[in-house]
Amino acid sequence: MHESTSNPTEQLVDVAQTASIFQVSASTIRSWRRRQVSWLPAPVAQLNGGAVWLRSEVSREAARYHHEGYSNNRTVSLARDRAAGRFYTPSDTAHFLADWLLRAGARSFLEPSFGDAAFIVAVNEQAEKLGLERVTWIGAELDVQAVKRARLASDLLPSEIRSGNFLALEAEPVDAVMANPPYVRLRHLDEETKRQSRKVVFQSTGELLSPSASLWLPFLIHSISFLNRGGMLAMVLPSDFTYVRYARKYWGWLSTQFEELRVVRVRQRLFPDLNQDVILLLASGHGGATQSVKFEAYESVPDLIESRPNVQSDIQISKIVSGERSFQRALAGSDVWSMLQEEFAGSLTPASxxxxxxxxxxxxDKDFFHPPSEVAEAYDLPAASLRKSITxxxxxxxxxxxxxxxPESAVDELWLPTGGELSDGELRYVRYGEQLGVSSGYKASRRDPWFRVPxxxxxxxxxxxxxxxxxxxxxxxxxxxxxxxxxxxxxxxxxxxxxxxxxxxxxxxxxxxxxxxxxxxxxxxxxxxxxxxxxxxxxxxxxxxxxxxxxxxxxxxxxxxxxxxxxxxxxxxxxxxxxxxxxxxxxxxxxxxxx
Ligand SMILES: C[S@@+](CC[C@H](N)C(=O)[O-])C[C@H]1O[C@@H](n2cnc3c(N)ncnc32)[C@H](O)[C@@H]1O
Structure with a gap:
């Protein structure tokens, strides 16, 4: 019998031993556990408060890990995963972005809203796989619990953590930004955050931020102010950025900030929990300028990693700024637009x-203002103040x-009292609306009288x-x-x-x-x-x-x-x-x- 099996505890390994068998750090093992990566076997027990694994299982998986290319060639491992019918997790996208930044030479990073530290873990892991020294971080996060978790997980050094509002942070130079910023609408935020947002946007771009903007926009702009000359940025942003009116002018500004801009869209969901279409913005050569964006669309994350775009197009920034839906047009195929121009020369007009x-x-208040016939009868609402309406x-x-x-069932009646006096029944209906609280609703309370729909x-x-x-x-x-x-x-x-x-x-x-x-x-x-x-x-x-x-x-x-x-x-x-x-x-x- 082999020596190690003679004593049962020798068959077991703790985090430190597992890390040494995989030739990674203990914190990497902890982050693998959190992410439930496929190559780390499940622990078999808890001993003295820590997880333990079977040595034989760890050794076997570690050998596979090194031999089959997980460790230094992500592409190979992903291709293998696909062949095995496994699906791809968000961390593959994070590793792809990390790999891009690291291979281009980025060694100091900003993550402005690190949350669960997924991007930090990805960069640290990828640096290790590429045989690089640990990179340095500025990691900001508002959520104190997330900050606490980050301190415990040791993905970041205490001196690298900036607990609090990123928008209030003074810029410190970094080579790269990697971020998945918050997407909250400014109008849902407190006055102080709105003020900070306007301030950082104005300071960098000289533009006034629209009240309908979302927080990702000041995050993007403020992050860029941290970049060294030649710096790079990889950010997950909502697809709205490609067309939404309030953001258009910032494309013009972005074009004066980077030598190259890439927008990547992946049809497969990158973040299964996020019901929001996203794009990846990859910018490089901070301090340079460009007139166009390289747009690439991929069917899936493996296609992105293996560089197999389904659509590739150069989009003029001036067109995005002018409001043309250039990214959509590129997805439809450029030939159809040139054909339309030829065949319908001058005869295509906007519906307007x-x-x-x-x-x-x-x-x-839909229910109150569209009373069903029994209610209209009960309050004796005059026929002249009921308008047939589609709702x-x-x-x-x-x-x-x-x-x-x-048919009648498709049509409602809007109660719209005519300009004159209200009937007795209508006065009762008004009181009823006040009792229900309709009069103090967001829209009704802003008009006079509250019950007259404009x-x-x-x-x-x-x-x-x-x-x-x-x-x-x-x-x-x-x-x-x-x-x-x-x-x-x-x-x-x-x-x-x-x-x-x-x-x-x-x-x-x-x-x-x-x-x-x-x-x-x-x-x-x-x-x-x-x-x-x-x-x-x-x-x-x-x-x-x-x-x-x-x-x-x-x-x-x-x-x-x-x-x-x-x-x-x-x-x-x-x-x-x-x-x-x-x-x-x-x-x-x-x-x-x-x-
Ligand atoms: C979409 S999550 C991204 C988390 C992380 N980057 C990731 O990919 O897992 C957004 C994060 O932004 C943080 N956040 C929101 N407002 C912030 C602010 N003003 N400053 C710093 N972090 C903020 C939230 O607490 C949340 O963790």
């Missing part, structure tokens, strides 16, 4: 030239192309908002609509003509590239996006309205859009229309991601 879209009225887009489906075809209008068109193929109805019944819908007001031409041009595959492509989506891939049409949807005069016969109405009546919205295909083909040829349809499908593919 013909129809101005605005959000419907804001009642403030729910889902109820519009399957009834054709015009609001006059809607800007209730009758649009020419009503459009649903949560779809890549929104339903558009001609409002011939002169209904009004709440803020769950978009309302279109005719600027020029006839509403029927607008609808004929709207229901076409060309509009679908434009919607797919102009409209933003929520984390789960659900689109949300907001007025300025609906207004910028591109349309062309397709010269469709009025009789086509019947086929649109027929498709909509049978609940087939897709078919209504496809009804414009023939007219579009007459205009641009079948091949080009096929190209439009495929580009729309590509955008759908990138928007709706696997879990």
């Amino acid at each position: 030239d013909l129809m101005r879209f605005r959000i419907g009225y804001v009642a403030g 729910n887009g889902r109820r519009l489906k399957g009834h054709g192309l015009s609001t006059s075809k809607l 800007t209730v209008e009758i649009p020419d068109l009503i459009m649903t908002v949560f779809s890549e193929s929104p339903l558009v109805l001609i409002n011939d019944a002169e209904l009004t609509a709440s803020n769950s819908l978009l309302c279109g007001y005719l600027i020029s031409g006839a509403v029927e003509q607008f609808v004929l041009n709207w229901y076409s595959p060309l509009t679908q492509l434009s919607i797919a590239s102009e409209v933003h989506s929520l984390g789960g891939g659900v689109m949300v049409l907001v007025p300025n996006e609906a207004n910028s949807v591109l349309m062309s005069d397709l010269r469709r016969p009025e009789s086509d309205l019947l086929s649109i109405a027929g498709a909509l009546a049978s609940g087939n919205v897709e078919e209504a859009y496809l009804s414009g295909r023939a007219a579009l083909e007459n205009r641009a040829g079948a091949e080009n229309v096929q190209m439009i349809i495929e580009a729309t499908e590509r955008l759908h593919h990138w928007r709706v991601r696997p879990n």
Whole structure:
């Protein structure tokens, strides 16, 4: 019998011995345990308050770890993992970013909001694997518990930790920033943090920060002020950064800060717990300047690590600043946009030239302001103060192309007292609303009187908002609509003509590239996006309205859009229309991601 098995305790190894068998530090073993990496066997027991492993298991896995390439070639190990059907964790992305920064020579790092220290662990591990000395850190974090955990885990030295608000921190020079900053809206933060945010943004860029901005933007800007000349940055940011209005001008500023800017998008979720679409911003050569962003999109994390982009495109920064949805356009494929320019030269117009879209009225309390008929009867609300209204887009489906075809069940009544005196019943209803607390609600309390809903209008068109193929109805019944819908007001031409041009595959492509989506891939049409949807005069016969109405009546919205295909083909040829349809499908593919 082998000597080590004669004494049972000799079969067991503690953290320090396990670390020495793997040839890593004890803190790496602790972080592996936290991350539950596949190559570290599970401890078999707790002895004297610490975990212990079977020596034989540790030795076997450590041999595999070194032999099969986990230790110095992440790509090999990831490829092997994939072959084994394992899935990839966020830490693979963190290691990828760490590897990029370290190989380029970064040795001092800033992590402005380290949280669970995932990025710090990744950099420290990767440095060890590359045979580098431990890098130095400035690690900031607001959450005291997270700071405590970091002190215990010893991923950071006490002198490297900055406990508190990163935005209040004086810049100290570093080679690299690696961060996944908080994404909280400024309006949800305390006054002091808002003030700090405005201050750091103004100091660095000379720009005034919009109140609708989120905290990641001042984090990005303040982090850059820490960088040495030639420094680099790797940050996980919300995809909103590629289009949201308040952030556009900072692309112009970024272009004066770095020699190279890369934006990476991965279709597979990078952070399974995060229901937010993210991009990776990789910037290098601080102190330089560039006119463009290299955009790369990957199907999965392994594709990113193995450098197999599905889409690669150089995007002019001036276009991002001007509000063009350049990243979306790149995902759709550049050829479709050049084709559209050629085939439709000068005839593509934004919808807003013909129809101005605005959000419907804001009642403030949906139930109170849309009383069901029994309640309206009980309070004797006069018919003259009840307006037929649409408050729910889902109820519009399957009834054709015009609001006059809607069944009663799809229409609510908005209580909107006319300018004169309130009836006795209405006065009772007002008191009832006050008892319910409706009068002190956010919207109601800001108007006088609280119960008169402002800007209730009758649009020419009503459009649903949560779809890549929104339903558009001609409002011939002169209904009004709440803020769950978009309302279109005719600027020029006839509403029927607008609808004929709207229901076409060309509009679908434009919607797919102009409209933003929520984390789960659900689109949300907001007025300025609906207004910028591109349309062309397709010269469709009025009789086509019947086929649109027929498709909509049978609940087939897709078919209504496809009804414009023939007219579009007459205009641009079948091949080009096929190209439009495929580009729309590509955008759908990138928007709706696997879990
Ligand atoms: C999205 S988490 C990122 C954590 C870490 N970078 C990671 O990838 O695991 C954001 C972190 O920002 C921290 N945070 C929020 N506001 C902060 C501030 N003003 N200064 C420093 N940290 C802050 C939060 O406590 C949280 O840990």
